[in-house]
Amino acid sequence: MLRTEEMLLNVGPQHPSTHGVFRLVLKIDGEIIKEAKPVIGYLHRGTEKLAENLQYTQIIPYTDRLDYLAAMTNNYVLCHAVETMMDLKIPDRAEYLRVIAMELGRVASHLVWWGTYLLDIGAVSPFLYAFREREMIINMLNELSGARLTFNYMRVGGVKWDAPEGWIEKVDEFIPYMREQLKGYHDLVTGNEIFMNRVKGVGRYTKEDAINYSLSGANLRCTGVKWDLRKDEPYSIYDRFDFDVPVQEGGDAWARYHVRLAELEESLKILEQAVEQFPKEGEILAKVPKIIKAPKGEAYVRIESPRGEIGCYIASDGKKEPYRLKFRRPSFYNLQILPKLLEGENIANLIAILGAIDIVLGEVDG
């Protein structure tokens, strides 16, 4: 009689498809995963502890290093928390620059996800296309902020730099180009039978599970929860734009794929409107004191990052440094459901499931 034996399999921390330093200890029986134990913390830099000795403006560069694929939203969430506490009115031009920067970041982030996810499950060329387009965005953001990934662009009260001449036009030109490419993506991948077989029905969970496990972003919307903080708890100037919140009912990797690609289109819609409404002139920084002090008290704000709900909690005692700073990092929460998803799965699906969650380890470890 054929007898199988349980064994331990270590995945990572240095494994190309974990997108960072993430380790999984798998207990497998043949091809079947009996138990998966994620090990995280390799990239823990103690951002929250460091922040307690830093002034608010000095913390912004640290936020770039959390979710380094969409640093603009991280910049924003910190500034937004302080601004909420100080009850600041942000100049229009600054808000538009922020929204454009954040939405470009979202497109870039989703492109990285799309490219690497397909790379993980065996399709090499989409990665090259995705990074070609992403490079254009990175270059634009570089022109805006002076950095390709760690932007350090936003400030409490506005942004650091105004858009250089002709920049808005570049964004404007990029939008139709990206739309065209998106069609190509669908032609290339979405209808591909091999791809469909790899992702359909894989990593499925219900709406109740998604909510129970505090999932957010595409991981939540793929189960049919129509929820986007840009729409439902509008911050910045998102209430001025007309866009949809794409949802899918499937709850599997296939649904998440569709949600993300549809979100690309919605982001382009927002960008289009933002470029159109972009004020010709105006301030890019509100009148703020040289040294920013949040009033005594505490605040928690949350916004929609490409990976889900990113939040920032500040407890202030009125000094120029926060007394306690906490980031709600969406990847950290989203990853929690992984052991549950992997249990009983075929080991070949491990990468397809992990990849579909779309984590960034800098954010998981904080």
Added chain:
Amino acid sequence: MSGEKDLEQLKKEAAEKAKAAALAKMKAKEASTEAATDKPMTDEEKAKAKAAAAAKAKAAALAKMKEKEQVEEEPSSSDDTDIAKQKAAAAAKAKAAAAAKAKAAALAKQQGGAEEAPAGDDEKAKAIAAAKAKAAAAAKAKAAALVKQQGGAEEAPAGDDEKAKAIAAAKAKAAAAAKAKAAALAKQQGGAEGTSAGDDEKAKAIAAAKAKAAAAAKAKAAAQGGTAGDDEKAKAIAAAKAKAAAAAAARAKAKPAEEEAPEELVPSPNQPYLDKYVKVIEEHLGKDVLEDFYINNLSKDVPTLVAKPENYYRIAEFLRYNEQLGFNYLSEFHGGDFETHMEVYAHLYSYNNRQSVALKVKIDREKPEVESLSKLWAGANWPECETYDLLGIQFKNHPNLYRIMLGDDWIGHPLRKDYEPYDVEV
């Protein structure tokens, strides 16, 4: 607070008196641009600016004067100014005789509307005359008089008097043929509503600003010493004028008022929700299960419940499963060390009712222990591990509480305020 400030200021002054005049000038300029936009300044900046001013003045006379003004809270302000003026003039003369090197830069900057009073022009003329006199005295005096007027027609004649005095003093200095370098920056940015009392204050401030170093200390004293309405005004004006020092004072004064007012006037749109939550909880769980409840105005008006530690889990469970509340989503979970106590903060959301609530619990710092919420929300699992790891808060009945970030061999909990890093090698 003001005691601290003074101390800090004195220290800075002592340290920076010796500093180059150039640096001082630069700082003063910075400060002026700052004040022009009505930006409140922080203690540090204020202290710096003051120190800079002192350094600029260099002259012992000015420093002395400043000290005096700080010590004496003027009972009737204009008298005080006059005395100060005279002192300044006398001191300057004495100093000049001693052949000190001081340069006087009086900068008159006029930035005003159509209402710029003729008096202002007079002042300009005088300032120019003064500069000429200085030059004639063959000193290497540099005089740039900076009077920035940005205000209503009410800019008081009293102010002019003061100005005249200050100029006279400057002239006296110049005549003494010293290489006195005095940079007087008087910036007027006053409100149109200046009443007579306000004008007095303004006048003082102008004079003070001209006397440079004295200005900062004095404006502050004036701003802190007075009574209600006039005081506010005086503060605002002085802030603009004397810039650095006064701005901070005005801010300190204005701030509490700002904080109190809106909270009381406008009830939060979330108040009915808070009332509802509290009502339902009290109906089902008893009257005194909550330690406190309020609307957190700083945090987008989120209704905030502070549970008593022994009822924390019951309340959380109730919030989760009661059909009227149904907070099925744990948005955020973390802890904090507030030195007197530890705190656990959870931000909950209901996808059915589209409403948020914040649940907090204060726990004993010596024995930080609280029930785990991971049975209610699976999403609380890792955040509780993180809270345990970084703060040392124990979660009872947690399925697998381990050091998720730092590892099992880490000593101490870094986010505690009394954390000391431990390293075997050190």
